[in-house]
Amino acid sequence: WDPGQTVHLLFMYVCVMLHRTHNQMKTYLLQNSEDIRCKCICPPYRDIEGQIYKQNVSLKDCNCLHVVEPMPVDGKDVEAYCLRCECKYEERSSGTIKVTIIMYLSILGLLLLYMVYLTLLEPMLKRRLFGHSQLIQSDDDVGDQQPFANAHNVLSRSHSRPNMLNKVEHAQQRWRRQVQEQRKSVFDRHVVLS
């Protein structure tokens, strides 16, 4: 067993994986063939209706001659017809759009779930578990009005808690208190953002 070789293999593996992800990303994010188009809009000409042509061609081919197919006029009028057409080269990134929309929807979904949990499920669970008294108490301890309590808070903030779970719990509590506070000042007292 050779540690050097293991490291080497691991490195190779990581490289291969990276390469693969890179390729996948490429197919997702970089232009696939459907992401470019040349759009020519040709106004009415003589007795021909206005037409819109779209072709999947590169920028250098984006002109009336390559895009307008079939050509509605015959040989000698092509030039006159094409002069009036306006061709626009457009590109998009369908991968970006897909990733963005899916990401957005999943974040929105998560937030909605969490919102439902916070507003409906949690009070219900709490009520079932602890009864009413607990609820009222937990609402009460929000504001400690003593001037020295603030200093106390500030000083005790610097002592870190060893337990990770406690920390998360603590952070969540603090966040909730902040939101509560914000809600009060925006919706009840109307001191900001009215």
Add this chain to the structure above:
Amino acid sequence: MESEQLYHRGYCRNSYNSIASASSDEELLDGAGVIMDFHTTEDDNLLDGDAASPGSNYAMSNGGGVASSTTHLLDFLEEPIPGVGTYDDFHTIDWVREKCKDRERHRKINSKKKESAWEFTKSLYDAWSGWLVVTLTGLASGALAGLIDIAADWMNDLKEGVCLSAMWFNHEQCCWTSNETTFAERDKCPQWKSWAELILGQAEGPGSYIMNYFMYIYWALSFAFLAVCLVKVFAPYACGSGIPEIKTILSGFIIRGYLGKWTLMIKTITLVLAVASGLSLGKEGPLVHVACCCGNIFSYLFPKYSKNEAKKREVLSAASAAGVSVAFGAPIGGVLFSLEEVSYYFPLKTLWRSFFAALVAAFVLRSINPFGNSRLVLFYVEYHTPWYLFELIPFILLGVFGGLWGAFFIRANIAWCRRRKSTRFGKYPVLEVILVAAITAVVAFPNPYTRQNTSELIKELFTDCGPLESSQLCQYRSQMNGSKAFTDNPNRPAGPGVYSAMWQLCLALIFKIIMTIFTFGLKVPSGLFIPSMAIGAIAGRIVGIAVEQLAYYHHDWFLFKEWCEVGADCITPGLYAMVGAAACLGGVTRMTVSLVVIVFELTGGLEYIVPLMAAVMTSKWVGDAFGREGIYEAHIRLNGYPFLDAKEEFTHTTLAREVMRPRRSDPPLAVLTQDDLTVEELQSVINETSYNGFPVIVSKESQRLVGFALRRDITIAIENARRKQEGIMLNSRVYFTQHAPTLPADSPRPLKLRSILDMSPFTVTDHTPMEIVVDIFRKLGLRQCLVTHNGIVLGIITKKNILEHLEELKQHTEPLAASWYYHKKRHPSSHGSNGKPGSRVHHVQLIRSFQDGWGGGGGDDSEDEEEQVCLLNGSNL
């Protein structure tokens, strides 16, 4: 007493010199030396130092830019009390002190950097962190703007239908490669299904119209409901446009959580929902808020910015530039917007950083290419037709319209918001949003100009009629003939399509005007730029078409005769739309330069600057005639934020004595004496009053000023002493002097609070004109200033007092709704900041006349008043 003073001066000089001697020529003007004072208990050793040579070093310290060298002493001793130097919620920062803190930090890093490679790297990192943080901010705000653009486009089209082949495409993207070639069917493609097609199976007919109508209302309501619920549950601060608050924050106010992670996330998510719900609002203003949130969050990565509120505001200035840069695709406009509209303190360095942030953000957004048109905004247009001198008249008329609209909008919206703020009606934010969304959706659907996305409407109005246009606005009669050539795009008689479009546009104009008044201020993210621009664009287009038809039918008038020949293209209605949009936006926000640059960057045509300038300036004049403040200032005043506007002039002749607190009828100033209070007495003073700071005087008899101590620092210091120092009891003596007062032998150990004493509070004499006091507050960013007479403390002037005074002078009928006032009640223990008196105490200890201090000039003054204490609520003592 004089000897006492002299003693202090002597002492300070001594301690200064002793440190200086330990560290060659350390410049000890700043706070650090004082923190050290606190933490070391061996002050007396310092005193024993060299009392011999006070003069030279003293002069040096005065000289300013003395290159400082390392001080191990300082490093060793600098361990601030946790919590000191931060601010409480709804308090104002002290610019002078923060800037000074930054200079000290900078000096320390500079002096250390030659020590080791690591220190050198750290100094490099520090020097680059400013650019790094704006780069990150630009990247993030560009990416978020891209996300918002894409998602909002998609959601907006979701109201009408869905793309079956790929759910995540909007209408335009869905039909990307479809082969519908005729003009009539350009918007149709088999992949895109309207809701009626999906549910009823038929695309035409009254049934499907009703179905589509119903689905439109349903989606609009559900989007609006989701948005307001998310805002209410997770981040109430995410509502509104955010620009008034950012203006206030940049002027030095603290609103905790306003630029936090949750606000950022909820604002981004709900902004999409709000825009998609079809409410008459835009995403441009909130994008500024989003960018500022990014700036604030990234500044936590860099100690240089996270620990210094003034430096953080430089990042926020740059971030707001990045926000406008991505909102309008106008990087330079963004920088100017930051300069003209939001920033309070905008040095050149910030200008360059804003420029860079705007550049990075625009670059990122461009590479995301959210609209598929290789532009940063949907309504980018390009004209190259000339304009004629005569057209300035309609342009100026549009400016008048914009000014009138702006003044009307501000009045009406503020009245409505005041109603929401003060009556019970404001208790139902969710219901209000639902109601407004329902009305908007019901009224908007039948009219094609209000049904579509407002950005698209603006795009259609801006775009000139050409062969590419298929909208109703361009159905001129000649086009119907089909045979006529289009190349020279001549003036044409309007066809029936144009007339019906005119009617619809007029209805849309009325609808937008009414709905925007009720929408701005809803508890969802809501910007004002887009609706204002839409109103202006509609009005402008109507005027443009009217002028065009006038020119067509009366081309032999002397006005048109010279340049508007038959068949020539002389009027561009799209240009009128753009000028109108600029004028309306200018009327509402009262921006001038930045607005013209933003609009000009939207069009990319230099030749339209003069029309835009004329219209915007007219609209500002007309608007100012009805009321000087723009919508953001009006909202700041409505909410009672402590914002001291640098644009206003103070022309009254009041004196400092008349403004200071306590007033004649008030109880006397609450002061502390420097060495004969006990801890208990001090605590009772703090518990009984709600002031945020207290002047410290020599004794009750002399009343001479020693310094200023902040409530928050006192409470923290007492708490800290209780924990860490032995023998501090309730009857311990508290002293602010250098040496403990002589005490009876059996008394408990005294508590020294010198370190939290600000020994250089800013003072003015009682006869100083308020003009000058207001100027100091504005320019230095002070929060409070003591008023003295012959060295005796008479009272105090705070920023709040000044704002109230200005309000009184304006003689407004409504009382100043002071938000901080409520908070003061709620947080009686609000801390001030500071706690680090400058070492150069001896200058300030003797009361200078104000003019002396001020006359020192720009470079010097900030060093003189470095350790200000700013407490908005410590209004009087």
